[in-house]
Amino acid sequence: QTQGTIFPAPNFNPIMDAQFLRGALQGISCEKDVLIDILTQRCNSQRLMIAEAYRDMYGRDLITDLKENLSHHFKEVMVGLMYPPASYDAHELWHALKGADTEEKCLIDILASRSNMDIFQMKEAYLMQYNNDLQQDIDSETSGHFRDTLMNLAQGTRMEGYADPSTAAQDAMILWEACQQKTGEHKNMLQMILCNRSYQQLWMVFQEFQNISGQDIVDAINECYDGYFQELLVAIVLCVRDKPSYFAYRLYNAIHDFGFHNKTVIRILIARSEIDLMNIRQRYKERYGKSLFHDIKHFASGHYESALLAICAGDAEDY
Numbered sequence: 001q002t003q004g005t006i007f008p009a010p011n012f013n014p015i016m017d018a019q020f021l022r023g024a025l026q027g028i029s030c031e032k033d034v035l036i037d038i039l040t041q042r043c044n045s046q047r048l049m050i051a052e053a054y055r056d057m058y059g060r061d062l063i064t065d066l067k068e069n070l071s072h073h074f075k076e077v078m079v080g081l082m083y084p085p086a087s088y089d090a091h092e093l094w095h096a097l098k099g100a101d102t103e104e105k106c107l108i109d110i111l112a113s114r115s116n117m118d119i120f121q122m123k124e125a126y127l128m129q130y131n132n133d134l135q136q137d138i139d140s141e142t143s144g145h146f147r148d149t150l151m152n153l154a155q156g157t158r159m160e161g162y163a164d165p166s167t168a169a170q171d172a173m174i175l176w177e178a179c180q181q182k183t184g185e186h187k188n189m190l191q192m193i194l195c196n197r198s199y200q201q202l203w204m205v206f207q208e209f210q211n212i213s214g215q216d217i218v219d220a221i222n223e224c225y226d227g228y229f230q231e232l233l234v235a236i237v238l239c240v241r242d243k244p245s246y247f248a249y250r251l252y253n254a255i256h257d258f259g260f261h262n263k264t265v266i267r268i269l270i271a272r273s274e275i276d277l278m279n280i281r282q283r284y285k286e287r288y289g290k291s292l293f294h295d296i297k298h299f300a301s302g303h304y305e306s307a308l309l310a311i312c313a314g315d316a317e318d319y
Helices: 014-026 034-037 044-058 060-067 073-081 085-098 105-113 117-132 134-141 144-155 165-181 186-198 199-213 217-223 227-241 243-256 263-273 277-289 292-299 302-312
Strands: none
Touching: 014 044, 014 060, 034 044, 034 073, 034 277, 034 302, 044 060, 044 217, 073 263, 085 105, 085 117, 085 227, 085 263, 105 144, 105 243, 105 263, 117 144, 134 144, 144 186, 144 227, 144 277, 165 186, 165 199, 165 217, 165 263, 186 199, 186 227, 199 217, 199 227, 217 227, 227 243, 243 263, 243 277, 243 292, 263 277, 263 302, 277 292, 277 302, 292 302
């Protein structure tokens, strides 16, 4: 049972919320606590209704006003909350592809974990927002087998729900050979299987792989391949097995390995807040001993910290 941390607010009144936000943004010093109280305690569809009420009442765009009045990471959180999920993914992919440096890890996080429907909606949003084709941008901004695998994922053609035990052993053999041979053709076969088979099918394939090789598929990939291609393949496997565990692992790395990689933390908390952030928090605590709440508190500060903790929805006992 997957569970988020943000739910629809009861007794919701978008007009009142819009009035409070306008008041908070108009003050001499922006009342950031009011923004946090409202925007982190409403679900995404409610936030979109608030933005609509705000536009109707004041003739102004709420996202523009947030951008003008806020700064740094706090701004990124508040603005990020205002995008519908597909638009937020599109926004993150655009910046990952078009920024000064391509942010490969962002591409991996999003494309390795989204469903066919998510990918379809994200591509539509990308085209609407940036007048560009996502697949063409991936093609021009990345390279090699990493690019081929991203391109395959961005097609959103993974089989759904279907599993066939008789072909699982064949697929496992192909994967095992691909880890031995490492030719271009084998790399293609490897990514074709990982990008197109259903999650149910891949569960069986990974089991068969273990039987054939005596090795876990993740260990085999790590031994045989390197770079972003290897990271992407591993991400796909981890997402098939358990998405909350994958995101717990990504958050832990973002917080501890890179001196708090803000973009990653913000993106995962916002994107998973209504899907499985509660599960991610549980996996995080089980795996790393400290709660996600505790680690965010330790690294972030000020209103930025308050906003992240409100989305994380940790409790005092988590600390």
